[in-house]
Amino acid sequence: MAVIDLANPTRFLTLVNRVLPWLAVATLALFAIGLFLAMNAPDDYQQGATVKIMFLHVPAAWLGMFGWALMSIAALGTLVWRHPLADVAGKAAAPIGATFTFICLVTGSLWGRPTWGTYWVWDARLTSMLVLLLLYLGVLALYWTAEEPGRGARAAAILSLVGAVNLPIIKFSVDWWNTLHQPASVFRMGGSTIDPTLLTPLLIMALAFTLLFLTLHIAIMRNEIMRRRVRSMRLMQAQELAEAT
C-alpha cells in the first residue's frame, strides 16, 4: 500500500484498526519500563527526589509543542490542498496537545515550589507555555462551537498557523530573556548536561509519552471520521425526507 493511499479515509480506518492494538501494547510496555527506571533513578545532588517530576514535565512540554507543530502542518493540508484527512488530523491533535500542555504547566508548578520557592512566576518560558494552552483552548472552541464543520476547520487552521509563531518563542525564551526557568539541558550544542542515570529514564519516558500521543491521535482521528460519517448519513436522511414530502 502506497503512503498516498492512506489519505483515503476508508483505507485509513482499516489500517488504524490493524495498528492500534499493537501501538497500545508498545505504549504500555514502554511506560512500564520508563516508570520502573524513573522510580529507581538516583536523587539529584541539588534537587533531591523532586527530580522525578522531570520524567513527566519534560516529555509533556515537548509533546505540548509537538501537538501544535502537527496542527500547523495539518493546517497547510486544510488550507492549501483542502484535504479532509488533514483537518481530521489537526482536530485530533488539539485535545491531546492541550492535555500535555496542561500537564506540563501543573507538574512544572509542583516542581517549582520546592525548587524555586514559588508555584508560578511570569517569566518568558512559563508565560509562553500558558499562552500555548490558551491557544489550544481557542482552537478547541472553534472546532466544537462551529455550526458548519468546514468553516470551523478553516478558522482553526488559520489560528494554528498564526499560533505557530509561539513555538520558537517557547523554545528560545530561555536564551532571549533572563528567566527563572533553566536553559535547555537535553538537546543542546555540546551534548546533554544531565547525568546518564537520569537521562536514560527521561528519554524512555519521552518515548512512551510520544507513543501514547500517536496512539491517541490515530484513535481520535478514527472517532472523528466516524462522527463525519454519522453527520453525512443524517444529512442524506434529512434530504430524502424533504424530497419525499
Added chain:
Amino acid sequence: MNLGPHGDFIVAAYAVTAFAVTALIAWVVLDYAAQRRILGDLEDRGITRRSQRKS
C-alpha cells in the same frame, strides 16, 4: 523508596498526570463506543452514505 521532604509534590505531579491521561483515554474510548452505536443504528434503519449505494 524515600521521596524526601517534598514527597507530596512528587505524588501530586504523578497523580495529576495519571488523572489527565486517564480522562483523555476514557473520553476517546467512550466517544468511539458512542460513534459505533450511532453508526450501527443508522445502518440498521437502512441509511447509508452515498458512496455505499449501488447504482
